[in-house]
Amino acid sequence: MSESGIRKFEKIAPLLGCPLCGNALAPQNGASLVCARGHCFDVAKKGYVNFAPQKKHRMYEAALFESRQRAFLAGFYETPLQALCEAAARYIGTTAPVLVDAGCGEGYYALGIRRFFGEEAEVFGLDIEKDAIHLAARGGNDVKWLVADLSRIPLKDGCVDAVFNIFSPANYAEFRRVLKQNGIVVKAVPGEHYLTEIRQAAAEQLKSSAYSPARVADHFEGYLSTVERVRVKNTFPLTREQLFDFLTLTPMMFGVDKAKLKTEDIHEITIDVEILVGVYRG
Numbered sequence: 001m002s003e004s005g006i007r008k009f010e011k012i013a014p015l016l017g018c019p020l021c022g023n024a025l026a027p028q029n030g031a032s033l034v035c036a037r038g039h040c041f042d043v044a045k046k047g048y049v050n051f052a053p054q055k056k057h058r059m060y061e062a063a064l065f066e067s068r069q070r071a072f073l074a075g076f077y078e079t080p081l082q083a084l085c086e087a088a089a090r091y092i093g094t095t096a097p098v099l100v101d102a103g104c105g106e107g108y109y110a111l112g113i114r115r116f117f118g119e120e121a122e123v124f125g126l127d128i129e130k131d132a133i134h135l136a137a138r139g140g141n142d143v144k145w146l147v148a149d150l151s152r153i154p155l156k157d158g159c160v161d162a163v164f165n166i167f168s169p170a171n172y173a174e175f176r177r178v179l180k181q182n183g184i185v186v187k188a189v190p191g192e193h194y195l196t197e198i199r200q201a202a203a204e205q206l207k208s209s210a211y212s213p214a215r216v217a218d219h220f221e222g223y224l225s226t227v228e229r230v231r232v233k234n235t236f237p238l239t240r241e242q243l244f245d246f247l248t249l250t251p252m253m254f255g256v257d258k259a260k261l262k263t264e265d266i267h268e269i270t271i272d273v274e275i276l277v278g279v280y281r282g
């Protein structure tokens with residue numbers, strides 16, 4: 001049974017740490033979490049905590065998350081989700097893991113991770129965009145949703161088994177801080193042919209229509225030893241409505257004038273995802 005509001009966070013309060021000063025957080029007056037220094041964060045009835053109330057971020061419009069949600073519901077990302085979970089499960093020893101999806105967007109992966117690892121798992125979905133977390137918390141579910149900056153994760157040191165970081169920016173020093181000694185980072189990045197059909201259609205407007213995940217992997221390797229690399233690549237048929245969603249859901253198309261694109265011949269889409277599993281050295 002999913003719980004909403006403060007009850008959802010009471011049990012896991014010992015894992016939480018104030019993002020401003022690092023002190024423990026405790027429930028107060030049934031509506032907020034407060035630290036010893038008086039930093040106070042509201043718990044929304046819908047079941048998320050806003051740890052970044054001062055941030056008016058909006059790098060992504062709500063439409064991006066809504067398009068992403070439709071593409072997720074249509075099943076385009078089921079294989080990467082399964083591969084991410086299976087890859088993590090090969091390294092997570094505990095039966096009741098604490099898992100964080102850092103940059104969780106509208107929540108598809110965090111919910112899938114919760115389903116895969118079962119009721120014993122404690123899953124946190126964290127994103128800086130309140131719009132995304134609103135969508136994620138909709139309908140009530142057991143994932144602990146946090147509006148928060150992934151460079152200041154509101155969790156204590158050394159309490160997390162795996163940080164998932166999917167198509168999102170990373171902060172490897174912060175991931176290291178929250179991870180247990182043998183914790184892992186599971187990162188997903190677009191593969192070389194990710195959405196190649198629409199990138200080709202937009203080639204003239206894109207600085208470089210050829211994309212390479214190598215730079216992200218190099219940055220990852222700067223902090224972690226890669227213990228596994230998995231590639232998941234599928235091409236699916238596409239309706240016109242779904243094509244519109246793919247043009248909207250990816251930051252790759254930011255700044256592209258979509259009216260100028262020749263999209264009549266696009267009838268399929270390639271989902272190509274690279275998954276890196278890493279452990280910290282030393």
Ligand SMILES: C[S@@+](CC[C@H](N)C(=O)[O-])C[C@H]1O[C@@H](n2cnc3c(N)ncnc32)[C@H](O)[C@@H]1O
Nearest residue numbers: 103104105127128129148149150166167168169
């Ligand atoms: C391309 S979206 C991917 C979202 C989701 N993982 C998915 O695959 O659908 C990137 C996400 O990273 C989030 N993000 C960017 N900077 C962030 C930060 N500093 N802290 C937390 N989230 C951040 C954005 O709000 C956005 O939801």
Ligand SMILES: [Zn+2]
Nearest residue numbers: 018021035039
């Ligand atoms: Zn504090």
